Amino acid sequence: MNETHHEEHYHDQRVGSIRKYLFSTDHKVIGRQFLLTTLFFLIVGGLLALIVRWQLGFPGEAVPLGNLLPESMVAETEDGGYILKPEGYNAAFTMHASVMIFFVVIPMLVGAFGNFVVPIQIGARDMAFPKLNMLSYWLFWPSAVIALLGFFLDPLMDAFGAMGGGWTAYPPLSVVTPGLGINCWLIGVLLVGFSSLAGAVNYVTTILNMRAPGMSLFRMPLTTWAVFITSILTTLATPVLTAAVTLVLFDRVFDTSFFLPQGLVVSQELFRDGMTGGGQPLLFQHLFWFYSHPAVYIMILPAMGIVSDVLSTFSRKPIFGYRAMVFAIAGIAGLGFIVWGHHMFQSGMNPMMGTTFMVSTMFIAVPSAIKTFNWLGTMYKGQIQYTAAMCFAISFVSMFVIGGLSGIFMASTIVDIYIHDTYFIVAHIHYVLFAGSIMGAFAGIYYWYPKMFGRMMNEKLGKLHFWLTFITLNGVFFPMHIVGLGGMMRRIYDPTQYAHLQHLQPLNVFMTISAVALGFVQVVFAINFFGSLVWGKRASANPWHANSLEWLTASPPPMWNFDETPVVHHGPYEYSSPLTEDDYLPQTTPLPPPAEEPVPIPEPTAT
Amino acid sequence: MNRSLKRGVSCAAALFALLAGAALAQESLPLPEYSGWWLPENFSSDGVVIDQLFNLILVVVVVVFVAVQITLIVFLVKYRARPGGKATYIHGNNRLEILWTAVPAVLLAALSFFSQQGWVQIKPAEGFRNGEPGRQADHVIEVVAEQFAWNVRYPGADGVFGPRRPDLVSVANPIGIDREHPNGADDIFLTGQMHVPMGETIQVNLTSKDVLHSFFLPHSRVKQDAVPGMVIQMYFDVTRAGSYEIACAELCGNNHYNMKGTLTAHPTVEAYQAAVDRFAPVPIAEDTQ
Numbered sequence: 001m002n003e004t005h006h007e008e009h010y011h012d013q014r015v016g017s018i019r020k021y022l023f024s025t026d027h028k029v030i031g032r033q034f035l036l037t038t039l040f041f042l043i044v045g046g047l048l049a050l051i052v053r054w055q056l057g058f059p060g061e062a063v064p065l066g067n068l069l070p071e072s073m074v075a076e077t078e079d080g081g082y083i084l085k086p087e088g089y090n091a092a093f094t095m096h097a098s099v100m101i102f103f104v105v106i107p108m109l110v111g112a113f114g115n116f117v118v119p120i121q122i123g124a125r126d127m128a129f130p131k132l133n134m135l136s137y138w139l140f141w142p143s144a145v146i147a148l149l150g151f152f153l154d155p156l157m158d159a160f161g162a163m164g165g166g167w168t169a170y171p172p173l174s175v176v177t178p179g180l181g182i183n184c185w186l187i188g189v190l191l192v193g194f195s196s197l198a199g200a201v202n203y204v205t206t207i208l209n210m211r212a213p214g215m216s217l218f219r220m221p222l223t224t225w226a227v228f229i230t231s232i233l234t235t236l237a238t239p240v241l242t243a244a245v246t247l248v249l250f251d252r253v254f255d256t257s258f259f260l261p262q263g264l265v266v267s268q269e270l271f272r273d274g275m276t277g278g279g280q281p282l283l284f285q286h287l288f289w290f291y292s293h294p295a296v297y298i299m300i301l302p303a304m305g306i307v308s309d310v311l312s313t314f315s316r317k318p319i320f321g322y323r324a325m326v327f328a329i330a331g332i333a334g335l336g337f338i339v340w341g342h343h344m345f346q347s348g349m350n351p352m353m354g355t356t357f358m359v360s361t362m363f364i365a366v367p368s369a370i371k372t373f374n375w376l377g378t379m380y381k382g383q384i385q386y387t388a389a390m391c392f393a394i395s396f397v398s399m400f401v402i403g404g405l406s407g408i409f410m411a412s413t414i415v416d417i418y419i420h421d422t423y424f425i426v427a428h429i430h431y432v433l434f435a436g437s438i439m440g441a442f443a444g445i446y447y448w449y450p451k452m453f454g455r456m457m458n459e460k461l462g463k464l465h466f467w468l469t470f471i472t473l474n475g476v477f478f479p480m481h482i483v484g485l486g487g488m489m490r491r492i493y494d495p496t497q498y499a500h501l502q503h504l505q506p507l508n509v510f511m512t513i514s515a516v517a518l519g520f521v522q523v524v525f526a527i528n529f530f531g532s533l534v535w536g537k538r539a540s541a542n543p544w545h546a547n548s549l550e551w552l553t554a555s556p557p558p559m560w561n562f563d564e565t566p567v568v569h570h571g572p573y574e575y576s577s578p579l580t581e582d583d584y585l586p587q588t589t590p591l592p593p594p595a596e597e598p599v600p601i602p603e604p605t606a607t
Numbered sequence: 608m609n610r611s612l613k614r615g616v617s618c619a620a621a622l623f624a625l626l627a628g629a630a631l632a633q634e635s636l637p638l639p640e641y642s643g644w645w646l647p648e649n650f651s652s653d654g655v656v657i658d659q660l661f662n663l664i665l666v667v668v669v670v671v672f673v674a675v676q677i678t679l680i681v682f683l684v685k686y687r688a689r690p691g692g693k694a695t696y697i698h699g700n701n702r703l704e705i706l707w708t709a710v711p712a713v714l715l716a717a718l719s720f721f722s723q724q725g726w727v728q729i730k731p732a733e734g735f736r737n738g739e740p741g742r743q744a745d746h747v748i749e750v751v752a753e754q755f756a757w758n759v760r761y762p763g764a765d766g767v768f769g770p771r772r773p774d775l776v777s778v779a780n781p782i783g784i785d786r787e788h789p790n791g792a793d794d795i796f797l798t799g800q801m802h803v804p805m806g807e808t809i810q811v812n813l814t815s816k817d818v819l820h821s822f823f824l825p826h827s828r829v830k831q832d833a834v835p836g837m838v839i840q841m842y843f844d845v846t847r848a849g850s851y852e853i854a855c856a857e858l859c860g861n862n863h864y865n866m867k868g869t870l871t872a873h874p875t876v877e878a879y880q881a882a883v884d885r886f887a888p889v890p891i892a893e894d895t896q
Contacts, residue, residue: 412722
């Protein structure tokens with residue numbers, strides 16, 4: 001019944017190369033577009049991080065290449081150098097976080113891998129709403145440009161630089177601080193929410209309606225499961241952020257008072273002549289974290305799915321406890337909606353609510369533990385092949401344990417009193433989001449690159465990239481635990497101002513050097529990624545001998561993915577089955593009957 | 608008395624207090640030694656409870672971490688691919704799944720329980736704001752945060768705080784104390800420094816004039832956000848005489864990094880009282896009536 005519909009599209013796609021490569025509705029093209037775009041923003045976010053690290057390691061010293069930074073961030077010194085101003089520092093860490101969260105991790109994991117992999121893994125010809133899919137990508141660019149516009153507006157007008165109020169944008173600071181840069185940031189975040197939503201409803205619809213015959217929900221690979229559940233999270237949580245950000249924008253532009261209490265005095269003047277009141281700053285924090293805590297899981301669950309697929313493939317073993325893994329993803333997602341208050345233990349929220357959120361937060365560690373043990377179980381008695389993708393996946397398991405365990409400290413209401421808003425928290429989020437999500441994304445890139453671009457990446461360079469990244473990332477992020485315990489606050493321009501932080505300065509210097517190294521070693525990845533497009537060996541359809549449907553079609557897959565609709569006979573993890581000669585069994589090949597007593601093969605069902 | 612005169616009077620009082628404060632700042636006790644890559648030394652009763660739980664969690668976490676990493680490394684070596692080898696076909700084990708669901712759950716429930724015992728003691732839900740009675744406190748001090756300073760107020764001889772009014776705020780009266788009010792006339796106001804007696808429980812009525820701030824005393828394991836429009840009651844003590852830093856832990860603007868204060872813990876209540884009384888406003892108010 002869909003045939004005619006698809007045929008029409010097929011002809012549409014032949015219109016010209018602009019429609020084919022730029023404004024394409026093909027999920028594979030959009031997936032690659034998202035991947036390249038988010039890799040570009042990874043560079044932007046990384047450079048912003050290096051500016052932050054430079055200031056923390058060498059406070060008050062001229063920034064290398066500081067003359068290239070926007071005027072609003074730097075001040076010229078007498079000897080011609082450019083030092084970072086406090087407002088420049090605030091803008092750098094705010095934009096580092098915003099870029100990495102909204103324009104790198106979420107769109108890379110969901111937009112790039114979700115788009116490219118999910119429809120093929122379920123045996124669909126494209127996404128359910130191809131034009132909505134294209135809109136999702138093309139909303140991404142205006143939102144990113146507008147969010148970052150503040151950096152570039154100052155030569156034209158007094159925009160006061162880019163947003164410097166933290167990616168959390170807590171009012172009243174985000175309302176009482178003047179500057180067009182903040183409005184730009186708010187509008188950018190608003191728009192990128194629409195981009196996420198357009199993607200999310202598309203994945204949910206596609207996965208529920210367009211699976212190939214025989215592809216029951218419990219025969220889906222875990223990457224698809226993770227994107228499915230993540231999309232449900234996005235659909236439910238993102239509108240709340242949109243509302244919160246809109247209300248802040250109203251408070252700024254239309255002088256409303258959603259988040260402003262009565263009698264606000266800024267710089268010894270009554271703010272707006274006293275015409276504020278009735279608002280509550282804590283309300284914003286509740287709305288913000290109601291989105292932004294599930295967003296943490298939006299940023300890690302797809303990486304967990306990718307890592308599960310990679311671990312199973314290269315251990316040549318079925319995933320350990322497949323159903324438990326699915327339920328753990330669902331458990332994390334479900335609990336993820338009732339833990340947001342752990343960001344607010346010390347905010348002035350009623351301490352009784354702290355108890356509730358502590359208990360729910362503690363228990364979200366349980367499904368995370370289940371996943372970790374199942375990954376170990378997957379490797380147990382396997383035949384582990386050390387490909388670059390596998391190295392990144394293994395390091396994900398190892399490093400996620402650090403990020404998960406450090407979370408227990410801050411889940412405890414009383415330990416959090418001390419470590420809240422210190423670098424201990426910064427260490428935690430970076431172990432989850434860099435050593436977790438980004439390393440998971442690297443695993444995904446090395447794993448699916450042959451499928452995406454039809455060529456193999458260089459394995460030796462891949463492993464070199466892995467080891468250099470693994471070592472330097474620990475050099476950057478592990479000492480953050482130590483300076484955090486020493487009491488170093490987040491978001492401070494100059495830690496040497498404080499007596500209790502001065503003796504920790506050598507660690508700050510060490511982290512800065514490691515961060516620069518971490519940035520530089522990504523050149524190895526860039527060479528491999530772009531070099532392999534030209535010099536890489538041509539990839540076969542199934543270079544890793546994997547089971548899921550994307551490996552049954554050509555590399556790269558043809559228009560509409562499959563020459564004929566695949567029929568699925570079993571789950572995606574039938575590796576090393578004693579019934580087969582090979583150590584893998586594609587999902588379209590029926591399970592052979594046991595040798596002794598032949599039983600009839602059950603007919604594939606669509607449930 | 609007209610309005611501008613009132614302002615002038617309160618300005619004079621506050622300026623005097625500020626000048627006296629500058630003179631006194633020289634007398635502050637030395638800061639503690641900071642060294643080592645660990646938590647700064649704790650000088651508070653609540654901090655003992657916090658550090659105990661921190662250490663307990665640390666032990667649990669290190670055991671789990673080491674066990675997982677060793678298992679991982681053993682698997683990586685033992686089960687590396689060998690030519691002609693075939694992996695063992697295992698789909699899972701329900702008994703193991705139940706085990707590694709139940710054990711973390713019990714462990715985390717226990718940690719929640721220990722944490723809760725400290726939480727009800729340190730930040731009780733009763734009396735955490737709006738003047739409800741909370742913990743027993745020996746001294747009540749008001750802290751009003753602003754960009755980028757810690758304003759501190761003591762109730763003065765009458766032991767009662769006068770009202771604060773946003774419309775009275777000026778450079779000389781940053782928190783808008785109503786000096787006309789009988790309770791406000793003797794209120795003692797300081798900026799950037801706070802005095803407490805050693806070993807006594809202090810109640811701080813914490814609020815902010817403008818944006819969010821966070822009152823952070825690393826050595827006493829104290830942290831509480833200051834929220835405009837809300838007065839939050841927090842409690843702490845300092846168990847060793849000396850000078851300590853007050854830091855701001857919540858991003859509050861461009862000079863957030865420099866929003867420092869000094870907390871002096873005096874060895875005796877008398878020394879504390881004397882230190883605070885030096886900032887008492889001169890009774891100009893009575894002369895002008």
